[in-house]
Amino acid sequence: MGKPLVNEGSGRVGVPLEPDWPIVFLPSGSASSHRASPFVAIVRSPAELSRWLSEPSPGLQWLQVEGLLQDPDAWAPATHSTSTVPLDVVMANPASEFSDLYRLVDTFAVRDVRVSMPASPGFLKALKVAVALRLPVRLLPGQPSSEVPIELIEAINFYLRDPMVETPVEFFHSVLASMCGAGDGSLWMILEEDPALFLHREVDGGFNVRGVSSSPSPSILDPTVLAGLASEAAPKNLFSATFVDTWFKRLLGQDAECATCPWQQICQGYFKWPDPAYDCEGVKQLFSAIELVANEMGSELAGRDHIGPENELGKLGSIATS
Amino acid sequence: MNGRVFSVILLPTSECNVACDYCFEHKEPHRLSSALLPLLTRRLLDHLEHENIEVCEIYWQGGEAMIMGPEWFVDAGNLMGRAAAERGRKFVHFLQTNLISYSPSWNRVIHGMFNGSVGTSMDYPNVHRKLFKGGPEAYTKVWTKRLYEARAAGIKIGVIAVLHQASLEAGAERFYRYFAEDLGLDDFQVNTPFAGGPAKNVDGGFQLDSGELARFLGELFDIWIQKGYSTGVSLGPFDALIDHFVGRPARLPCIWKENCSNQFISVDARGTVAQCDCWVTSYPEYFFGNMFREPDLTRMLKTSRARQDFVDRPKHLMEHEDCLACRYLSICHGGCPVRTYSAKGTLLAKDPYCEVYKVVFARAEAHGQQILRQRSAAAGKAHAAELNDRKVSFSVTG
Numbered sequence: 001m002g003k004p005l006v007n008e009g010s011g012r013v014g015v016p017l018e019p020d021w022p023i024v025f026l027p028s029g030s031a032s033s034h035r036a037s038p039f040v041a042i043v044r045s046p047a048e049l050s051r052w053l054s055e056p057s058p059g060l061q062w063l064q065v066e067g068l069l070q071d072p073d074a075w076a077p078a079t080h081s082t083s084t085v086p087l088d089v090v091m092a093n094p095a096s097e098f099s100d101l102y103r104l105v106d107t108f109a110v111r112d113v114r115v116s117m118p119a120s121p122g123f124l125k126a127l128k129v130a131v132a133l134r135l136p137v138r139l140l141p142g143q144p145s146s147e148v149p150i151e152l153i154e155a156i157n158f159y160l161r162d163p164m165v166e167t168p169v170e171f172f173h174s175v176l177a178s179m180c181g182a183g184d185g186s187l188w189m190i191l192e193e194d195p196a197l198f199l200h201r202e203v204d205g206g207f208n209v210r211g212v213s214s215s216p217s218p219s220i221l222d223p224t225v226l227a228g229l230a231s232e233a234a235p236k237n238l239f240s241a242t243f244v245d246t247w248f249k250r251l252l253g254q255d256a257e258c259a260t261c262p263w264q265q266i267c268q269g270y271f272k273w274p275d276p277a278y279d280c281e282g283v284k285q286l287f288s289a290i291e292l293v294a295n296e297m298g299s300e301l302a303g304r305d306h307i308g309p310e311n312e313l314g315k316l317g318s319i320a321t322s
Numbered sequence: 323m324n325g326r327v328f329s330v331i332l333l334p335t336s337e338c339n340v341a342c343d344y345c346f347e348h349k350e351p352h353r354l355s356s357a358l359l360p361l362l363t364r365r366l367l368d369h370l371e372h373e374n375i376e377v378c379e380i381y382w383q384g385g386e387a388m389i390m391g392p393e394w395f396v397d398a399g400n401l402m403g404r405a406a407a408e409r410g411r412k413f414v415h416f417l418q419t420n421l422i423s424y425s426p427s428w429n430r431v432i433h434g435m436f437n438g439s440v441g442t443s444m445d446y447p448n449v450h451r452k453l454f455k456g457g458p459e460a461y462t463k464v465w466t467k468r469l470y471e472a473r474a475a476g477i478k479i480g481v482i483a484v485l486h487q488a489s490l491e492a493g494a495e496r497f498y499r500y501f502a503e504d505l506g507l508d509d510f511q512v513n514t515p516f517a518g519g520p521a522k523n524v525d526g527g528f529q530l531d532s533g534e535l536a537r538f539l540g541e542l543f544d545i546w547i548q549k550g551y552s553t554g555v556s557l558g559p560f561d562a563l564i565d566h567f568v569g570r571p572a573r574l575p576c577i578w579k580e581n582c583s584n585q586f587i588s589v590d591a592r593g594t595v596a597q598c599d600c601w602v603t604s605y606p607e608y609f610f611g612n613m614f615r616e617p618d619l620t621r622m623l624k625t626s627r628a629r630q631d632f633v634d635r636p637k638h639l640m641e642h643e644d645c646l647a648c649r650y651l652s653i654c655h656g657g658c659p660v661r662t663y664s665a666k667g668t669l670l671a672k673d674p675y676c677e678v679y680k681v682v683f684a685r686a687e688a689h690g691q692q693i694l695r696q697r698s699a700a701a702g703k704a705h706a707a708e709l710n711d712r713k714v715s716f717s718v719t720g
Contacts, residue, residue: 072633079326080374099640105580109326125646132652133580163687164649 022199022240023061028052030203031060040064040088050077053085062086062112069100078107086112088138095122101129108135119144124155127169131159137169140191141283142210143275149282153289160293172290178266179294180301187270188244195240207240212274244268251276263287328375329586330366331599334394335385336591339422340461343450344484344515352591353390359398362589362613363405369619370411378411383418383599385591392431399435416441418482421468422453422461429475439478442469446500449488469505481510490534494541502555511558511575512542514675516600516661536681543685551689560686566653567690568697577658577673583632587623589613595622597632600660608663631669635659643672650683 024039028048031041035058042064043049052063054077065087068074078087089104091097094117104113115130116138117123123139130137144152159169160176174190177183188194193210200208207213239246248269251258256276258264263284271283334354338345354362370378380402382395395417402413417432418441432440444465445451448458451465472479481501483489489497501510515530546557551564558575565572576582576598588602589595593614596602602609610629611622623629639645639656648654657673665674673679 080372082374098646099637102581102636102640106326106584125640128646128651129640132655134652162649163691164652166652 022195022197025064025198025200032057035059042066044068046071046074046077049074050081053077053081053083056083056085060085062088064088064090064116066090067092069097069103072103075103075107079110084111086114088114088116091115091117091126094118094120094126098126098129101126101133101135104135105133108133114138116140118142119148119152121145121147121151123148124151124158127155128158131165131167131169134167136167138191139169139171140193140210141171141271143271143273143278144282146282149286152282152286156286156289156293160290175266175287175290176294176297179291180297184265186244186266186268188268191270193270195243199240209243210273247273326373326375327377327379327585328370328373329379329381331381331383331586331588331602333383333385333588333590333599333602334387334390334398336603337389338384338386338420339389339454340386340420341452341454343452344486354591356394356397358593358614359401360405362593363402365613365617365619367405367409367411369623371409372620376411377414378406379414379416381416381418386420386423387417388419388421388423388428392428395431395435399431418442420451421465421472424468424472426471426475429477432472432477438476439480440472441480441482443482443484444501445483445486445489446497447488447492450486466505479507479509481505481507482513483510484513484515485530485535485538486515487530490530490538494538494545497538498542498545498549498557502550502557508554509556512539514661514678516658516664532675532678535675536678539678539682540685543682543689547689560682563653563683563686564690564693567687568693574653577661578654578679580655581633581636582659583629583635595619597629598660600664604660605663632659635669638670639672642670645672648680650680653683654679 021037024034024037025042026034026039028041028043028045028051031039037059038061039059040061040063041048041052043052044066046068049063049065049068052060063085069089069091087107101115104115107113114136115126117126117130117140119139119141127137127139139152139155141148141152155169156172159165159172171187171190174183174185175187178185186194189197192198195207195209202208202213245268248258248264251269251272254276256269256272257280258267258269258272261267261280261284267283267287271280272278332354336350336352366378370376399415406413415435415437416439417436421440421442432438442465443451444462448462450458451461452458453461453464469479483497483501501507514535542557543560546555546560547564549555550557551561559578562572562574566574576586579585582597586598587595587610588597588599590602593612594602595610595613596605596608597610608628608631610626613619613622616622636655643656645651645654645656654673654676657676657679659669661673661675662671663669
């Protein structure tokens, strides 16, 4: 995300982030006893939100807030609290909840707030309101239904070409940066869905990816186990630490369309999860639309050798102002 | 403590020493007594504490604030400052006055409590601001004299000009010249007029044609960019819009805030609380409550049914107006509730100046892009010169 919630230098409460330690996502109840590693608490009630804001325990990276956007009274603690814990506000239905984003104005004035929303039909209304309020956005495409890629392309053009847009919208921001040579993360990582880094643990010790359960993982915090997994041939089961690599290799081995896809490096099978038969035609057009802008930016930057590409990439969208 | 700032437009009196045509305030002889000021201060500090806000900006207005006299303000500033410090808070004071009763006896409090600056108002041409005895000419003469006296005393002056039909007829060029050149001001702003008084009771004299108004503002914007922008003349709200469009932090006026409801309130001399000075002086149906009768300001704001309309307004506009399709949503959010209410009788609608704002925004955007292009070209030239210098240097030393 352009304005990361995880920021080692931000002075937030929390334990240092180690490269091999995933951030563990836990329901509020079980997060209370979590001590071992950086974690995100998922809160679903005003009481939970209030409690975590007043008593943020070590290791807490941010709060994932679900189902509270429509509650006008839920946000007062987040506005008044002295703690600086960031919030990731998850929208369930952006097409109907879009105007509720105005409830976050006061909270956003005092702490980092990001909005995460599924790319479900009608999401563009919520994206526009979030952008107007300068709220960073994480747009979660999942496996978009057939009508959504058109809306996604409209959203990309809005994000990349409208100079009024200032705030980062993921995954557009990082994919464009990557296509301009300023990043190499996959969509899994950009969207914080790579379980090697962002682990949604389940009660039975397993984990889920985008809400779909996978096989129970061994103790992923044990370095010896991690080393063993990395050296092995792709296991049949999907382990959190090697999930993306394993899944992508499996797709390639099954002759999925990924094998010939020009976007395979940045996608790495993202759009084939959980249904490997998903038709990627729409999302390929999406990548093409981003590439078009990347090429335009490349041409423009080539004509401006006095300004480094890093400076220009700092404000994507400037292309439309010139 | 969080970084929010809470603002209060505080009217210590409803009385006024002039008789302007378009004033919508009831000039009743109420003054905020020194006996009630500690209570008002305590209520404000309680609210700041509850909201975890450290700084409260107090905008003293009227009526005419200077009617209270300089010593009253010295005492008020001291009392409020002491009370705030005891609770780890801070009041920052601003003064808006018509300047008519300014005298050197004000200098000490202005340089102290008000940090050496005051805001005042004047229109061009002045046809509506009048003294009780004497017409607009007499008013202009006295006001101008006071302006020069205050400036001579080292006081920084900001002027608000409300546009009216004669302003449009005079033209943007003459308008700008009056403030920036005749008066030599380097800080003034233009406000769009609204009728005030009973909703929908729009007086024809103050209702401007949107097309004419937009044309005037567009021309004024161009003139300011041409003559004032690079010479340090600040002309609001154009300066804030330029800041926005060139990527600098911008403090846009309250009419274009995401939601004004949690950023400020207004309190009059009797303790009446409403959204802003326009509401507290004009629309009893939208009073939030009374500061002196209700013990908890936070609770009053939270439970006021009248205030709920302000809280809900942006959400309502997103759902029922065409704001979502507007590319300037991020710097407008549907505009000003009171301008809407005075024209339409409801605040759950977008600002009637919507089309005027769009013209101003577009002009700001175009000028902002031009400034960025010039900056980029200048940087390119500097870079080329630097490269050239290096080549020369290399050939000399090599």
